[in-house]
Amino acid sequence: MSERFDRNERFFGKEGQNKLRALTIAVVGVGGLGTHVIQQLALYGVGGLVLIDHEELDQTNKNRYIGVYADDQAPGARKVDLGERHALLIDPTIRVIKVHDVLVSQAGFDAIRSVDYVFGCLDKEGTRLVLTEFCAAYAIPYFDLATEIITGDTLTYGGRICFSNRGQGCLMCFGVLDVAEAQQDLSNPNAKMDRQKIYGVDAASLGAGSGPSVVSINGVIASLAVTESMLAATGIREAKRLLSYYGHTGKVTVSTDEALANCFFCKGVWGKSEKANVERYLSK
Numbered sequence: 001m002s003e004r005f006d007r008n009e010r011f012f013g014k015e016g017q018n019k020l021r022a023l024t025i026a027v028v029g030v031g032g033l034g035t036h037v038i039q040q041l042a043l044y045g046v047g048g049l050v051l052i053d054h055e056e057l058d059q060t061n062k063n064r065y066i067g068v069y070a071d072d073q074a075p076g077a078r079k080v081d082l083g084e085r086h087a088l089l090i091d092p093t094i095r096v097i098k099v100h101d102v103l104v105s106q107a108g109f110d111a112i113r114s115v116d117y118v119f120g121c122l123d124k125e126g127t128r129l130v131l132t133e134f135c136a137a138y139a140i141p142y143f144d145l146a147t148e149i150i151t152g153d154t155l156t157y158g159g160r161i162c163f164s165n166r167g168q169g170c171l172m173c174f175g176v177l178d179v180a181e182a183q184q185d186l187s188n189p190n191a192k193m194d195r196q197k198i199y200g201v202d203a204a205s206l207g208a209g210s211g212p213s214v215v216s217i218n219g220v221i222a223s224l225a226v227t228e229s230m231l232a233a234t235g236i237r238e239a240k241r242l243l244s245y246y247g248h249t250g251k252v253t254v255s256t257d258e259a260l261a262n263c264f265f266c267k268g269v270w271g272k273s274e275k276a277n278v279e280r281y282l283s284k
């Protein structure tokens with residue numbers, strides 16, 4: 001494969017590079033986080049990407065999406081197409097499967113059931129919850145990425161990555177899922193649509209998808225997640241389960257929390273595959 005991966009191989013060897021090449025990785029959410037992740041996975045030389053996003057590009061995305069350019073149609077361009085274009089410009093041999101639909105769809109579920117890793121690059125708690133449960137059911141290692149910029153009296157900003165694997169901890173275990181908001185997303189599709197309508201009127205209103213978001217903070221979180229996945233996949237070390245980045249103090253911390261003894265996802269659902277009946281979300 002020429003000298004293209006020479007500098008990678010000096011880090012983790014030809015064997016490590018071959019392991020990366022053998023991976024198929026799903027990126028759910030081709031946005032501010034997802035486009036960074038796609039770029040880095042393509043440069044690392046992964047063999048296959050599954051890209052899931054139902055949205056089209058918006059002008060307000062253009063401050064931070066990687067591989068999106070001034071003349072890309074917004075609206076008009078599908079985010080999955082932009083993600084695919086960028087990945088294939090880096091490496092035309094990558095196998096790309098695109099799902100221009102929500103995750104909670106037959107196509108979305110079918111596309112990720114047998115991937116090696118999932119990266120959740122989402123801004124909706126309900127989708128996070130479904131993805132956590134889906135990955136637990138089908139025993140797929142799952143990186144969940146999140147960034148946050150809280151304006152107001154005290155300005156705080158940063159993000160975190162949470163890695164769920166082998167039923168040894170998840171968003172729920174570590175208390176980083178907003179369960180109330182997730183349930184609201186899931187139990188009442190109309191509430192979600194109402195919020196989207198509100199965003200259409202006032203993009204500055206607080207909430208999922210319309211808060212502040214900037215390229216470099218997204219880049220830190222995406223880089224932490226992709227680095228952890230590379231270390232795990234090449235066998236250098238296990239991935240950390242929860243890394244938090246506090247931009248306002250410049251710190252990255254690693255959690256030593258353990259999985260909850262009675263976690264529904266880690267203990268109840270892990271590895272149950274179709275018996276977990278995650279497909280029940282499809283009928284909602």
Ligand SMILES: [Zn+2]
Pocket residue numbers: 168169170171172173259260263264265266267
């Ligand atoms: Zn758990």
